[in-house]
Amino acid sequence: MAVALVSTAACADEGMWQPSQMPLLSDQLKARGLEMDPAALSNLAGKPLDAVISLGGCTASFVSPKGLVVSNHHCVYGAVQYNSTPDRDLLTKGFVAKTLADELPAEPNARIYVTQEIGDVTARITEGLDGLDGKARYDTVESRSKALVAECEEPGGLRCNVYNFHGGLQFSLIRQMEIRDVRLVYAPSDAIGKFGGDVDNFEWPRHTGDWGFLRAYVGKDGKPAPYSPDNVPYQPASWLTVSQQPLQEGDYVMVTGYPGSTDRYRLPAEVEQAIDWRYPAMVAYYRESLAEIDRTTAGDKAAALKYASTVAGINNVLKLYQGNLDGFAQMDNPVGIKQAREDALETWLAKRGKQGRAKLEAIRELERELAAGRAVRERELWFGTALGGGLSGTAVSLYRNAIEQAKPDAERKSGYQDRDAPRLAGSMTAFDKRYDPKVDQALMALRLQRYASKVPPSDRVEALDRWLGITATDKTIAGLDTTLDALYAGSKLGDAETRLALLKADKAAIEASGDAALKLAVAMMPTVLKAEQENEARAGRISALRPQYMEAMIDFNQSQGKPVYPDANSSLRITFGTVNGYSPRDGVRMTPFTTLDGIVAKTTGKDPFITPQAELDAIAAGKGAQYRMASLGDVPVNFLSDVDTTGGNSGSPTLNAKGELVGLLFDGNYESLSAGWIFNPELTRSIHVDTRYMRWVMDEVDHAEHLLTEMGLPND
Amino acid sequence: MAVALVSTAACADEGMWQPSQMPLLSDQLKARGLEMDPAALSNLAGKPLDAVISLGGCTASFVSPKGLVVSNHHCVYGAVQYNSTPDRDLLTKGFVAKTLADELPAEPNARIYVTQEIGDVTARITEGLDGLDGKARYDTVESRSKALVAECEEPGGLRCNVYNFHGGLQFSLIRQMEIRDVRLVYAPSDAIGKFGGDVDNFEWPRHTGDWGFLRAYVGKDGKPAPYSPDNVPYQPASWLTVSQQPLQEGDYVMVTGYPGSTDRYRLPAEVEQAIDWRYPAMVAYYRESLAEIDRTTAGDKAAALKYASTVAGINNVLKLYQGNLDGFAQMDNPVGIKQAREDALETWLAKRGKQGRAKLEAIRELERELAAGRAVRERELWFGTALGGGLSGTAVSLYRNAIEQAKPDAERKSGYQDRDAPRLAGSMTAFDKRYDPKVDQALMALRLQRYASKVPPSDRVEALDRWLGITATDKTIAGLDTTLDALYAGSKLGDAETRLALLKADKAAIEASGDAALKLAVAMMPTVLKAEQENEARAGRISALRPQYMEAMIDFNQSQGKPVYPDANSSLRITFGTVNGYSPRDGVRMTPFTTLDGIVAKTTGKDPFITPQAELDAIAAGKGAQYRMASLGDVPVNFLSDVDTTGGNSGSPTLNAKGELVGLLFDGNYESLSAGWIFNPELTRSIHVDTRYMRWVMDEVDHAEHLLTEMGLPND
Numbered sequence A, B: 001m002a003v004a005l006v007s008t009a010a011c012a013d014e015g016m017w018q019p020s021q022m023p024l025l026s027d028q029l030k031a032r033g034l035e036m037d038p039a040a041l042s043n044l045a046g047k048p049l050d051a052v053i054s055l056g057g058c059t060a061s062f063v064s065p066k067g068l069v070v071s072n073h074h075c076v077y078g079a080v081q082y083n084s085t086p087d088r089d090l091l092t093k094g095f096v097a098k099t100l101a102d103e104l105p106a107e108p109n110a111r112i113y114v115t116q117e118i119g120d121v122t123a124r125i126t127e128g129l130d131g132l133d134g135k136a137r138y139d140t141v142e143s144r145s146k147a148l149v150a151e152c153e154e155p156g157g158l159r160c161n162v163y164n165f166h167g168g169l170q171f172s173l174i175r176q177m178e179i180r181d182v183r184l185v186y187a188p189s190d191a192i193g194k195f196g197g198d199v200d201n202f203e204w205p206r207h208t209g210d211w212g213f214l215r216a217y218v219g220k221d222g223k224p225a226p227y228s229p230d231n232v233p234y235q236p237a238s239w240l241t242v243s244q245q246p247l248q249e250g251d252y253v254m255v256t257g258y259p260g261s262t263d264r265y266r267l268p269a270e271v272e273q274a275i276d277w278r279y280p281a282m283v284a285y286y287r288e289s290l291a292e293i294d295r296t297t298a299g300d301k302a303a304a305l306k307y308a309s310t311v312a313g314i315n316n317v318l319k320l321y322q323g324n325l326d327g328f329a330q331m332d333n334p335v336g337i338k339q340a341r342e343d344a345l346e347t348w349l350a351k352r353g354k355q356g357r358a359k360l361e362a363i364r365e366l367e368r369e370l371a372a373g374r375a376v377r378e379r380e381l382w383f384g385t386a387l388g389g390g391l392s393g394t395a396v397s398l399y400r401n402a403i404e405q406a407k408p409d410a411e412r413k414s415g416y417q418d419r420d421a422p423r424l425a426g427s428m429t430a431f432d433k434r435y436d437p438k439v440d441q442a443l444m445a446l447r448l449q450r451y452a453s454k455v456p457p458s459d460r461v462e463a464l465d466r467w468l469g470i471t472a473t474d475k476t477i478a479g480l481d482t483t484l485d486a487l488y489a490g491s492k493l494g495d496a497e498t499r500l501a502l503l504k505a506d507k508a509a510i511e512a513s514g515d516a517a518l519k520l521a522v523a524m525m526p527t528v529l530k531a532e533q534e535n536e537a538r539a540g541r542i543s544a545l546r547p548q549y550m551e552a553m554i555d556f557n558q559s560q561g562k563p564v565y566p567d568a569n570s571s572l573r574i575t576f577g578t579v580n581g582y583s584p585r586d587g588v589r590m591t592p593f594t595t596l597d598g599i600v601a602k603t604t605g606k607d608p609f610i611t612p613q614a615e616l617d618a619i620a621a622g623k624g625a626q627y628r629m630a631s632l633g634d635v636p637v638n639f640l641s642d643v644d645t646t647g648g649n650s651g652s653p654t655l656n657a658k659g660e661l662v663g664l665l666f667d668g669n670y671e672s673l674s675a676g677w678i679f680n681p682e683l684t685r686s687i688h689v690d691t692r693y694m695r696w697v698m699d700e701v702d703h704a705e706h707l708l709t710e711m712g713l714p715n716d
Helices: A019-032 A038-042 A077-082 A122-126 A134-152 A268-297 A301-306 A308-330 A334-350 A353-375 A377-386 A390-405 A418-434 A437-454 A462-468 A480-489 A496-503 A507-512 A516-559 A596-602 A613-620 A670-676 A691-700 A705-710 B019-032 B038-042 B077-082 B122-126 B134-152 B268-297 B301-306 B308-330 B334-350 B353-375 B377-386 B390-405 B418-434 B437-454 B462-468 B480-489 B496-503 B507-512 B516-559 B596-602 B613-620 B670-676 B691-700 B705-710
Strands: A052-054 A059-062 A068-071 A112-120 A158-165 A170-179 A181-187 A212-218 A252-257 A573-578 A582-585 A588-590 A593-595 A636-641 A653-655 A661-668 A686-690 B052-054 B059-062 B068-071 B112-120 B158-165 B170-179 B181-187 B212-218 B252-257 B573-578 B582-585 B588-590 B593-595 B636-641 B653-655 B661-668 B686-690
Touching (some): A019 A573, A077 A181, A122 A170, A134 A516, A268 A301, A268 A353, A268 A377, A268 A437, A301 A308, A308 A670, A377 A516, A418 A496, A437 A480, A507 A516, A596 A613, B068 B661, B077 B212, B122 B170, B134 B516, B170 B212, B252 B661, B301 B437, B334 B516, B353 B516, B390 B496, B462 B480, B462 B516, B507 B516, B593 B596, B596 B613, B596 B636, B636 B691, B661 B670, B691 B705
Antiparallel strands (some): A052 A112, A112 A170, A181 A212, A636 A686
16 A cells, blocks of 8 residues: 555566566566667667676776766775875865876776676586585586686786576676776765765765766777876777756666675575574674774774774674665565565476476475575574684684695685785785774674574584683683683784784694684684585585576566566676655655755765865855756756666666666665665665766866766856 | 755745635635635634634534534543543543433533634723833733623623734734533544654654544523533534545645744844744753753652653653754744844835834834843743742742732732632642652752853842852852752641642741741742732833834735734634645655555554554455545545644644535644744644544444434445
8 A cells, every 4th residue: 555645657677687688678668668779788789788887896887989987986986095195185175187197097906897798608617517416516616617717818908707697597707808097087075975974875865976987098009908108098889978868757767787796586584584583693793893892992092993994894784784674674574575476486386297396396405405504504603703803813814824825726715816815915914903902802702702602502613612611501601801811912913024924824834833813723724614615515505406496486487478687696787767766654755856955954064964165155156057957946966766776786877768877876775775685666766876966066066077078068 | 946846835825814814815815726705714603614613722613513523632632531440441442422322521621612703802902001101001901801801701601801913903802602511422542543642743744543522512592501411412503514525735725723822923033032042041951850850760660650741741842942943943044034024124114204213113112122121031031940840839839829819809910819729729739749859859959050050140039049048149059959958858848738728828827937948938929029020011011012013014014915914822713725745855755645554554562653453454454445545545644734823723623625624733743843933834834634534433443433424424
């Protein structure tokens, strides 16, 4: 009965579709208002898809023939920070390069990836896997993937990755051009680009100017090259056209980008576990962690500063996890929703003879494997967490590094290969900045107490219990303070030079060390490695079963004429829907556009609600009337749509029915947090910055008129 | 620029109009959609106005030829409580009389007032006042009003009151029939009638079933009579017809009722004082009072219980005051709004020759009087507050009573006349239930400290400073605990019998008493009386000036063709507008209807969000489809309109364009709290219960079908 009073769209559109699926969706696309040939949306080599690019973690797009790239402010933030100094504070002041020569090199690891090819490598990955046991299967898939990547990549120019769709039913090899000379062209000030900050994160109404511009540079030969002043702007085959048609409520929109990860096809028991166990357990643990940090940094400003970013990170994850729980709570029986889908599938399979029975058997087997995993979940979580950070985590990393360095590079664990060395050294150097021994000790005590109180006697880690001086049935740890005092007093890993030196130490040297933290790591490592092997074996067994489940799911849906989109996996997807508000509760409707007027209303002059005086003046003067939306009587700032997006989609172009750029996706509403598991069409909404606000700021506040001209847009 | 996206009405309609003004508003009424002759809305003797009645503090209406009365649940609550016993808990279970014989006598002081005549008595009140000084003027108006009332009233049948319009520019004598046999017919359970309780008070979205039914009974001669089983239902000349047309967003609605009091024509300095001084001072004081009650009742359940209703009362006033401040803060310079009106008026007056200059002089004089009042505001407030409650307040009341009893009844202060004796005795009896000496002492300490710290030396009360053992320049009170310990130890006024005996004591007896609290009262009384005389003299002087200001205001508006409605004064008014939501902030819209679905979503099973199982079942079963609103797909529960109402309007009938009953007004939104001073058309909204919800509950949950039939309505 909960129907929004002013709903212009009948229903939101779930689905992060592979481009190749678009022709299957012709009818839906037309019904929603698409005014292009759906086939154009499967063509990776044509507009608009070949203009959609990746920054690695964020999506972006070309918007001019001279390699101008637009993405979110928070996606180009690294480049802004890298170029900021106390004397030239680009964060606060923003930055506009007036000419190509003024454009600033982005941080050294900034990349622009242009997708060139998506090839199906399912056969090459899965051939002959059937006879293998779990661990062997896991290892084979890993090594075949590595081989395919090695065969495809060209260092310094092409990057390749294998993507797993439908839990291993389908594998794609995706080849991307890797542009390494990336320059910062324009970023508004933090006051515009981060307006609302953490307070407004995941919230509507929203008023964030979340855009930034880069430019892709290549060698004079047109090929990717490292930064050089001689490089020239890359000339993309296509670039997006910025719309000059007024976008309205109810209009068709689509988002093309690289969504990271979703869990839409999990079994009911997996959803139940997330709701009943994992999220509540982690929420409680993070809350206690925050309280411990609060307690131990009280009155110690230096320590508080060291943990500021840890606290911000925990708060962000807490909001995500709590948002999941709140979202589930708003659904009428989320596990039941999955169970109903499951029941329908199984009823259908039961009528499909031998083939159906085989699939049902695979599902039962998958459930057993998942149940086996759940049986040891407390140990998995709390033993992993106990050694998962701070001093003890550093000790484990150093020892593991020494173990892996003894192997040939290709056989080493990911994270310890040659290409990972700079990152590992960097994190060992930076550790001090986020470490205070008394805070770390309190957090480790909290984790160890969790371990002792949560892990049942049958699953306890003997080596850890011994180190703690307790038995497997002890739920509390007597004398923990003394044990930890000795650990922290007996370790020199708090010292950066010691850590960096140990990165070069071999296995034997570490095993012989008298450092208390390293001794703990050495004592725990056999259990760590055994657990890892067991996990990989289970993952291997599951990787033989989950594809069968997904195959059944796809066949079942196909029998009803419904295509099935795969869970997000950071590969290129398209999602479509309409500009649409929502009703968070009876009697309240979130309207789909915010306005300049709302910026003024939110502005307090205190972070994160500061607005530049130039912007306030431009608003007060009513400047830029041409960007106004008639029905609002104001310039639209952000808008809502019911397209289906998730993390990784940040910076994605939002296109109208003609494929023109109308916005940039940058967030989802609070109610969308649980959409990773279940897409609730009534409440799940994506948040976009409207290109009219972007153009208004560029024209009236930041004076980036030359970029508007470069994009073919008029300006004052 | 803040225009709601889906606004169907151009603008809300400010104005609580006198019925006689309605013909002046014909054009506006027709533009809003009225489908009746506006002249019918000035006829007190015809439908609908003669069906609109007062319960004294609440509004109600006749809805059947047999004297059936509908009002708010919270307006008939006294009758429900009066008839509830532990064995027959009508509060929890609700009550439906199946026959006339089952109807229950309401509490003894329940009354129904039917307005019969409104006469202009301005000349009789104001004749020859011009030569009088302030105090004489005040006293003359008082005594002439009393004489008019005495002349008009017929004990036991007709009640008369003099109403002051426009600050004394116009006086009306209103005669009402006083029906004393009032019976409870139907009230839903608290779970429906108080759904949302204090949490939802002044809030939208709202889901309260705030209706209740009474019946007016008279003697067999048709005249008012005390309760008797022989009495018969009163037969009103008119009664309202309940609409069967679906009310929609944007539809015309009007509310007829008895709004209590507003301050719309205050001078800028008066608004400024409310914003800058009175509300903040009282908010801070009430917050500290709550903290003191919290502190002193901690761990003492009996004391906490005694102060539960005090705490509830303070919280209610706090919400009202804070809501005023929040409302002012949302306005762009509220004092400036008043100042602009003032400037326009004065500019116009300045061009009006001698007459205009005289009015300007009167305004200056009014400002001087108000400024003189402001000069002593700290003493007025904090000396008044210091002795304004608890033990000391009781002592002052007892002594004042003895002083007044020595005078002839007609000359006594209101509150101490013969007719007040039962109420005074009642409050002296009930005092114990809300009194705990240690809490009262802490609150008195708080009030005295406020007095010492806030009242400047020049305005200090010498007698109080002496009693406190401080000088006029002391900002703190040394030894206050000792002083108060002695006061509380030395008084027996905590004892009910002592208090009741003292009600009969004469002035001399009280002055001779050794009771510490009475001694304090005796010591303070000369200052109390002197301040009262000064106040009345100032009120008298202002009463000569304010009418001149209002006359100028009316003339000025008349010159622009605009009628002026008087501030609310508990007399019958009409306000009109449309069903309309609002946007509390950019990107959010409060939609104007709530639904059954929203009740389910709010229901937690814990007070105040309990829903009767029968109602949940009826909702789940989709019963009563005929009450559904097509555009909602659900039964509407409450709705918003932009009509202009205030306290006293509770229970008022909400009528559609044809004058049919579509709802009952029962509250305003939070943003409306500051509308007592300034009506903000974008944010001020009234909240009504929809008659469709009322009928749905009567039909499907409470089985009051016979009442639907009595009102001429179909039912299942």
